Amino acid sequence: MYFDLNYVIEQVGKEKGIPKEIIVETLEEAVLSASKKKFGAHLDLEAHYNPEVGEIEIFRFKTVVEEVEDPDMEIAITDAKEHDPECLIGDSIGIKMDTSSLGRIAAQTAKQVIMQKVRNAESDVIYNEYKDKKGEIVTGVIQRLEKNHYVVNLGKTEAILSFKEVIPSESYRRRDRVKGYILDVEKTQRGCTILLSRTHPGFLVKLFEIEVPEIQEGIIKVVGAAREPGERAKIAVYSQDPSIDPIGACVGVKGSRVQAVVQELKGEKIDIIPWTKDPAKFVCNALAPARVSKVYINEEEHAMEIIVHDDQLSLAIGKKGQNVRLASRLTGWKTDIKSETEVEKTSRKVIDDLTTNLQVNEILARILFDEYLRDVRDIIRLSPEELNKITSISIEDCARIIENAKVIAANLESAEAADRDAAQAANLESTEAADLEPAQKGEEGEATEGIALP
Numbered sequence: 362m363y364f365d366l367n368y369v370i371e372q373v374g375k376e377k378g379i380p381k382e383i384i385v386e387t388l389e390e391a392v393l394s395a396s397k398k399k400f401g402a403h404l405d406l407e408a409h410y411n412p413e414v415g416e417i418e419i420f421r422f423k424t425v426v427e428e429v430e431d432p433d434m435e436i437a438i439t440d441a442k443e444h445d446p447e448c449l450i451g452d453s454i455g456i457k458m459d460t461s462s463l464g465r466i467a468a469q470t471a472k473q474v475i476m477q478k479v480r481n482a483e484s485d486v487i488y489n490e491y492k493d494k495k496g497e498i499v500t501g502v503i504q505r506l507e508k509n510h511y512v513v514n515l516g517k518t519e520a521i522l523s524f525k526e527v528i529p530s531e532s533y534r535r536r537d538r539v540k541g542y543i544l545d546v547e548k549t550q551r552g553c554t555i556l557l558s559r560t561h562p563g564f565l566v567k568l569f570e571i572e573v574p575e576i577q578e579g580i581i582k583v584v585g586a587a588r589e590p591g592e593r594a595k596i597a598v599y600s601q602d603p604s605i606d607p608i609g610a611c612v613g614v615k616g617s618r619v620q621a622v623v624q625e626l627k628g629e630k631i632d633i634i635p636w637t638k639d640p641a642k643f644v645c646n647a648l649a650p651a652r653v654s655k656v657y658i659n660e661e662e663h664a665m666e667i668i669v670h671d672d673q674l675s676l677a678i679g680k681k682g683q684n685v686r687l688a689s690r691l692t693g694w695k696t697d698i699k700s701e702t703e704v705e706k707t708s709r710k711v712i713d714d715l716t717t718n719l720q721v722n723e724i725l726a727r728i729l730f731d732e733y734l735r736d737v738r739d740i741i742r743l744s745p746e747e748l749n750k751i752t753s754i755s756i757e758d759c760a761r762i763i764e765n766a767k768v769i770a771a772n773l774e775s776a777e778a779a780d781r782d783a784a785q786a787a788n789l790e791s792t793e794a795a796d797l798e799p800a801q802k803g804e805e806g807e808a809t810e811g812i813a814l815p
Contacts, residue, residue, distance in 0.1 A: 420455035651677035
C-alpha cells in the first residue's frame with residue numbers, strides 16, 4: 362500500500378525536524394482512524410508499522426471460541442488454527458486486514474490526521490527550539506504585512522513583529538531584512554507564536570553585546586537600559602577589570618561600536634552611563650550631561666531631590682522631560698529636579714518655620730531640612746537617640762525638640778479636624794438647600810394649577 366514509506370519518513374523528519382518515532386506514531390494513528398471509518402469503529406483494530414516492507418499494517422483482533430455468537434468479535438477455533446496453529450480457546454488472535462479497499466473518504470481522514478499531527482509535532486519542535494532563545498536577537502525577512510503587524514520569515518518558522526514594537530520612524534516592505542528581539546514565545550492551540558520587538562530595552566543591550574566583545578566575555582556588565590525608541594536611550598555599564606574603561610570599550614575606536622548600534626536603531630541617541638554602587642552618584646551620572654549640585658535622598662519613598670544650577674535645569678530635565686524620565690527608569694529612583702533659586706525660596710520658609718516652632722537656631726534647622734526632616738510629623742517619629750545621631754546635639758536637647766514637635770503636631774491635627782468639621786457642615790447645609798428647592802418649586806406648581814384662567 363505504501364511505497365518507499367521508509368524514505369518518506371526520513372525525508373519528512375529531515376525537512377520538518379520531527380523525530381522518526383513521532384512520524385511513525387502519526388501514520389499508525391491516521392491509518393487506524395481511516396480503517397475504523399471504513400470497517401466500523403466497534404471493531405478491535407490495531408495499527409503497526411512494518412519497516413521491513415515499509416507498510417502500515419492493520420490487525421483485527423478476535424477471541425477464539427468453539428461456537429461463534431458474535432462474528433465481529435469472535436472466531437471459531439477451526440478458522441483460528443489456519444492463522445495460528447498453536448492458538449487455544451480464549452486467546453485473542455490478530456488477523457491482518459487488506460487495506461487496499463480503503464476509499465477516498467478514509468484516505469482523506471488519514472490525510473487530515475497526518476497533517477494535524479505533523480503540524481502539532483512541528484510546533485512542538487519550534488517551541489522547544491525557540492523557548493530558550495527568549496531575549497536573543499534573530500534576523501529574518503519581511504514576508505507579508507497584515508492588519509497590525511509584520512510577518513517575519515525566520516527560516517524554519519514565522520514570527521510576528523507588531524507595529525507597536527517597531528521604532529516610530531521605521532517602515533518595512535516585503536523582502537526587507539530585519540533584526541528583532543525575541544520578546545516572547547507562546548504555545549497556543551494554533552501552534553507556536555514568536556513575538557519580536559525592536560523597541561524593548563533588551564534589544565539595545567543585545568546589540569551592544571554583539572558589538573562589544575568585552576560584554577560577551579563578561580568583563581563588562583550591562584546593569585540596565587532605558588529607551589524612548591527612535592529618540593534617546595541610556596545604558597548603564599561597569600567593568601569588572603579596573604584596567605578596562607567600560608565607556609571607551611562600548612564607544613569603540615572613533616565611535617565605531619556605538620555608531621553600529623545607533624545605525625541599527627535609526628539614529629537613536631545613546632548615553633552610556635558608568636554604573637556605581639552609590640545610588641546618589643549613579644543618579645547624577647544618569648542625568649548627564651547636566652551637572653548636579655546637591656542630592657537629597659528620601660529612603661522611605663525611594664526618591665531623590667536633585668538640585669542643579671539655574672543654567673543646568675533645562676539640560677537636566679531635557680526636552681519634554683525626556684532626560685530625567687530616562688534617568689529615573691534607568692536607576693529605579695523617583696527624581697525631582699529643582700534649581701538652586703527655586704530650592705532657596707522654598708527652603709527659606711521651611712527653615713524659618715522649623716526655627717520658630719522648634720525653637721532651634723538656623724544651622725540646626727538647615728541640618729533637619731537637609732536630612733528631609735521638614736515636617737514636625739517626621740520629627741516626632743524619631744527617638745532622642747536617633748535625632749542625636751543626625752544632629753550631634755545632646756540627648757536632652759533632642760528630647761526637648763521632639764516634645765515641641767509633638768505639641769505643634771497636636772495643634773495641627775486639631776486645626777485640621779476643625780477644618781474638616783466646618784467643611785462637612787458646609788456640605789450638609791448645601792445638600793439640605795438643594796433638597797429644599799425642588800419641594801418649593803412643586804408647591805408653587807400645584808398652586809398655579811388651581812388658578813382658573815380666563
